[in-house]
Amino acid sequence: MALNPLFFRKTIIAGTGLFLCIFLIVHLSANCILLLPEETARGLYNSYSTTLRESPLIKLVAYALYASILLHVVYALLVTLQNRKANPQKYVLNRFQENSTWTSQNMGLIGTMILLFIVVHLANFWARIKLGMGEAVRLDAAGNMDVYEVTSSLFHNIYYVIFYTVLVIPLALHLHHGLKSAFKTLGFYHKKGLRIIAKVALIYAIIMGAGFGIIPFIVYFK
Amino acid sequence: MKVTFKIWRQEGPKDKGAIRDYEVEGLTEDMSFLEALDHLNELLVLNNEKVIAYEYDCREGICGQCGVFINGRAHGPHDNMTTCQLHMRSFKEGDTIVVEPWRAASFPVIKDLVVDRSAFDRIIEQGAYISAKTGAAPEANAIPIPKEMSDRAMDAAACIGCGACVATCKNSSAALFTSAKINHLNGLPQGYAEQHKRVSEMTYQMEIEGFGSCTFTGACEVECPEGISIINIAEMNARLTKSRIFG
Numbered sequence: 001m002a003l004n005p006l007f008f009r010k011t012i013i014a015g016t017g018l019f020l021c022i023f024l025i026v027h028l029s030a031n032c033i034l035l036l037p038e039e040t041a042r043g044l045y046n047s048y049s050t051t052l053r054e055s056p057l058i059k060l061v062a063y064a065l066y067a068s069i070l071l072h073v074v075y076a077l078l079v080t081l082q083n084r085k086a087n088p089q090k091y092v093l094n095r096f097q098e099n100s101t102w103t104s105q106n107m108g109l110i111g112t113m114i115l116l117f118i119v120v121h122l123a124n125f126w127a128r129i130k131l132g133m134g135e136a137v138r139l140d141a142a143g144n145m146d147v148y149e150v151t152s153s154l155f156h157n158i159y160y161v162i163f164y165t166v167l168v169i170p171l172a173l174h175l176h177h178g179l180k181s182a183f184k185t186l187g188f189y190h191k192k193g194l195r196i197i198a199k200v201a202l203i204y205a206i207i208m209g210a211g212f213g214i215i216p217f218i219v220y221f222k
Numbered sequence: 223m224k225v226t227f228k229i230w231r232q233e234g235p236k237d238k239g240a241i242r243d244y245e246v247e248g249l250t251e252d253m254s255f256l257e258a259l260d261h262l263n264e265l266l267v268l269n270n271e272k273v274i275a276y277e278y279d280c281r282e283g284i285c286g287q288c289g290v291f292i293n294g295r296a297h298g299p300h301d302n303m304t305t306c307q308l309h310m311r312s313f314k315e316g317d318t319i320v321v322e323p324w325r326a327a328s329f330p331v332i333k334d335l336v337v338d339r340s341a342f343d344r345i346i347e348q349g350a351y352i353s354a355k356t357g358a359a360p361e362a363n364a365i366p367i368p369k370e371m372s373d374r375a376m377d378a379a380a381c382i383g384c385g386a387c388v389a390t391c392k393n394s395s396a397a398l399f400t401s402a403k404i405n406h407l408n409g410l411p412q413g414y415a416e417q418h419k420r421v422s423e424m425t426y427q428m429e430i431e432g433f434g435s436c437t438f439t440g441a442c443e444v445e446c447p448e449g450i451s452i453i454n455i456a457e458m459n460a461r462l463t464k465s466r467i468f469g
Contacts, residue, residue: 004425006435007462079435083393086327086434092228092241093320095294096392099301099444105392107437181438187460189453 005082012075014182016068021179021204023065028211034151035218045151046144053130053145073115080108103173104181113170120163124154155219164216172209176201223249225313227262228320229274232331239331241320251311255298256281256288258310259321275334281306283447286382289389290335291322296386296445304384304447324385326394328432339385341431342399346383348427349420350403352412365411378406380448387442387450393434398442400428401458402450408461418469421461 033045052058096105103110127133129147140146154160179201188194224247232239246262253261256278263273279287288305292298298308313319321335329337367375379402387398404421407413413420436455443452 004422004429004462006429006433007425007459010435010437079437083395083434083437086432087325087392087394088327089325091291091294091322091325092230093294093322094291096390096439096441098295098299099390100439100441104437104439177438184438184452184456185436185459187456187463189456189460191453194453194456 005078009075009079009082010185012071013079014185016072016075017178017182018186019064019068020072021175021182023068024175024208028208031212031215034148034215038148038152038222042140042146042148043142045148046140046146047142049129049147050144069118073111076108076111101177103177107174107177110170110174113167114174117163117167117171124160125150152219152222155216158220161216161220165213168209168213171212172205175208176205179204223247223251223310223315225249225258225310225316226318228318229335230322231274231334232323234333235330241322249310251309253310254281254306255292255308255310255312256306275332275336277336278306283307284382286384286447289324289337289339289384289386291320291324291389293320296324296390297384297447301444302447302449304382307447324389326385326388326391326433328394328396329385329388337385339383341433342383342385342396344431345396345400345424345427346403348423349416350407350424352407352416354412367410371409375406375409378402378409378450378454381406381446381450382448384447386445386447388433390441390445391434391436392439392441393437395436395442396428396431396433397436397455397458398446398450398452400424401454404458404461405454417461418465421458422465422469425458425462 030048033041033048035041036044125147128135128150129137129145137145137147137150140148155164180198183197184194188197224245227244227246228241229244230239231242244262246258246265249258249261256276259274259276266273276290277287279285281288283304283306286304289297290305292305292308297303297305299312300308323329323331323335324337324339326337328341329339331337381399381402383399385399388394388396404424408417408420438452438455440452443450
């Protein structure tokens with residue numbers, strides 16, 4: 001029997017979502033360099049980003065990352081469209097907040113906000129550093145691209161600081177529901193295990209939200 | 223007791239339908255919700271109006287017929303309850319009570335509050351049984367089954383097919399219903415032989431019927447009169463994967 005789209009699409013969303021969750025851990029860990037005093041942070045951050053750009057293994061992971069984001073978005077869109085078709089007529093009165101969380105009911109909306117963030121985020125960094133668009137990135141004393149400077153100048157613009165900080169809220173909400181549900185979608189049904197996963201998902205979402213949210217502020221006041 | 227009912231009236235499947243208001247007096251707190259509807263229908267008969275069509279059978283919470291959406295919740299304001307077990311004491315004097323049929327593309331409205339739930343029957347036809355001649359009831363201890371296993375099967379078997387899970391799901395997913403029917407049999411030795419065929423064909427039928435996919439909002443397990451756990455859906459997902467590998 002052919003693959004059942006009801007399950008296949010969700011499996012792709014869950015699988016890519018979990019991969020993106022792992023990526024975020026690495027991303028936040030690396031960004032913690034930005035919390036260090038400027039003289040230490042600049043050299044470390046720039047040499048780290050040079051390593052990322054030049055390692056062939058990281059290149060492979062980067063392609064997996066692009067593919068994951070695209071698949072996650074495309075399949076989420078397909079699932080959402082299918083689900084809307086399955087439920088075309090809404091209730092006159094629906095008190096869904098009494099039986100489920102707002103987040104779980106609005107993952108599509110929250111995901112769209114994150115997608116908007118990713119587009120801006122890629123335009124700020126990826127397009128400038130990897131694609132060479134916009135103002136050329138200078139080299140630091142060690143001859144590495146001064147990515148620290150790109151970050152620092154961006155986060156000295158209060159509007160960007162607010163944008164980056166506010167958008168960690170949908171990120172944290174999305175991660176909380178997503179991480180919790182991904183395991184169930186992939187067929188993990190151990191009762192106690194699921195309770196632990198729910199707690200881990202909450203802690204993970206708080207750490208990611210607080211971590212990514214605080215860095216722009218720290219850089220702003222440095 | 224006096225309340226205002228706002229009830230969905232729809233002449234037939236092709237009719238557009240709309241909410242109509244009915245002010246009803248002479249109710250008591252001890253009346254069940256269905257008795258209040260009966261009372262309203264009697265008043266409509268006396269007024270020479272068409273009565274409101276709604277489904278019921280046992281009125282004791284075990285048949286799953288009486289599914290309606292009351293004040294924004296499947297089966298009314300309480301968790302894990304059927305409509306027939308809801309009483310007017312759950313409402314206050316002067317309350318407005320909105321009553322709507324289940325909403326899902328796979329549950330088309332037949333008339334007023336009655337929907338066609340035969341999509342569930344067609345899912346069941348795909349394998350919620352064992353295809354062996356069982357004859358007379360066998361000796362109860364002929365197949366020893368550990369207590370934990372039988373408890374889990376019985377918890378899943380408690381599903382009465384009322385459709386609240388689909389009705390409350392923002393995706394109109396039938397995952398809780400289908401998973402309960404699958405896990406009930408797949409968890410027992412009697413259902414073991416046909417486990418892979420069962421899970422693959424029943425989930426396939428679920429897709430054909432136009433139900434959405436589960437996104438784990440968890441609303442279904444709150445509204446399910448039998449309190450069937452959403453973990454059943456995760457188990458069904460695992461069984462489906464297993465059927466792909468071994469089936």
